[in-house]
Amino acid sequence: MPFQLRFGQDDLLRCRFAVSPLWETQEAVRTLNRPERHAYHPRWLRRIRAAGRGLDLSLLWLLMPRRGHSPDFLGPPPIGPAARFEEEIAAVRAADPVAARDDMARALACTAGAAESPRGRALLADPVGAVQELADTMEAAWHALVEPDWPRLRTLLEADVAYHSRRLAEVGLGGVLPELDRRLSWDAGTLTVEWRDEHVRDLSGQGLVLIPSVFSWPDVISGFEPPWQPTLAYPVRGIAALWAEPESRTPESLVRLLGRGRARVLAALAVPDTTSGLAHRLGLAPSSVSAHLAALRGAGLLMSRRYGHRVFYECTPLGIALGAGGGVAQELE
Structure with missing residues (x-):
């Protein structure tokens, strides 16, 4: 009704x-x-x-x-x-x-x-x-x-x-x-x-x-x-990834392609997040996360959006494909 x-x-x-x-x-x-x-x-x-x-x-x-x-x-x-x-x-x-x-x-x-x-x-x-x-x-x-x-x-x-x-x-x-x-x-x-x-x-x-x-x-x-x-x-969007551990979602093919730090950051962005949020979730220093985000964004894998005083990073279509650990990542090996 x-x-x-x-x-x-x-x-x-x-x-x-x-x-x-x-x-x-x-x-x-x-x-x-x-x-x-x-x-x-x-x-x-x-x-x-x-x-x-x-x-x-x-x-x-x-x-x-x-x-x-x-x-x-x-x-x-x-x-x-x-x-x-x-x-x-x-x-x-x-x-x-x-x-x-x-x-x-x-x-x-x-x-x-x-x-x-x-x-x-x-x-x-x-x-x-x-x-x-x-x-x-x-x-x-x-x-x-x-x-x-x-x-x-x-x-x-x-x-x-x-x-x-x-x-x-x-x-x-x-x-x-x-x-x-x-x-x-x-x-x-x-x-x-x-x-x-x-x-x-x-x-x-x-x-x-x-x-x-x-x-x-x-x-x-x-x-x-x-x-x-x-x-x-x-x-809310993204509930499936909310409670998952980022490390368990990082495909090895992505690690070999990008390096472990950047691969973990990209995989963790199945849910959009901020620099400090990623640092907290991944147990990394904010400065390291910031450097990884800059490199991934420069490669066209991420984009950023501002909400109030906070900046959120999310994957571009190419970043989504790579973060999923299939398709593009496998072809690039």
Whole structure:
């Protein structure tokens, strides 16, 4: 059944991309309770196994029904294009307790018996305390589950934003929205999402926030009731290479052709990255990575794109062919 977002003239001018560490934290918590998502993040799950056992996430899970509403105040639309977690969690702590209680009641109603359970009743009886307890739990989840990997995650998310921003300039909003995911379609000012339930919303001049997401992968999630700005989270590009070790993806034929250092850098750029991001992932000095990037770019294997203050490197078509370890590399041996 369709989920439709209807755009007016002003909405077309108020669409933006954003990256949210709070959103990723919320979805990481949800992922731990969703076995169907586990196959996409095996390395992350192994890393956080001990930390996850030390967290009590049951209160957050109570407000994350399998189907239906999750409280908007726990993961509001990002404040800006690259908000810090500290800024976002401060907004959660400042939530209006009356609105938060209504938000929680709606979420609890989506799971049979949740509102009448002892913990559900406690949440509704003391919304001021509930907001602070939930924010504390979310902050603990951030430090244990997401923060250690945030440089890697942020790089992937920002590279996705840079890519789709470039596509936006090339093909316009109506062209780029269906490229975000196969379940999205655009026709005459209406964005349609393949959805389980039927829902129609006029954006009414608020525009739309578009969030690439790692941990909500492979789902498309849209929501936020007034007064929140409408938001749509979509699966980030490059998830397949996110948790892989770069060394294991470096073909020996590429090493013999370029040398090990440059081959590792080129192979690692299956996902666009920055100089510092590559240095962190590969365990190399930033100066060495910078020299390799300059040589690869000079050879026509890489191109660079700026996103804010960060410069991302990605492979050209020739670089993609060589990085894959087949075709061109084999022919050049």
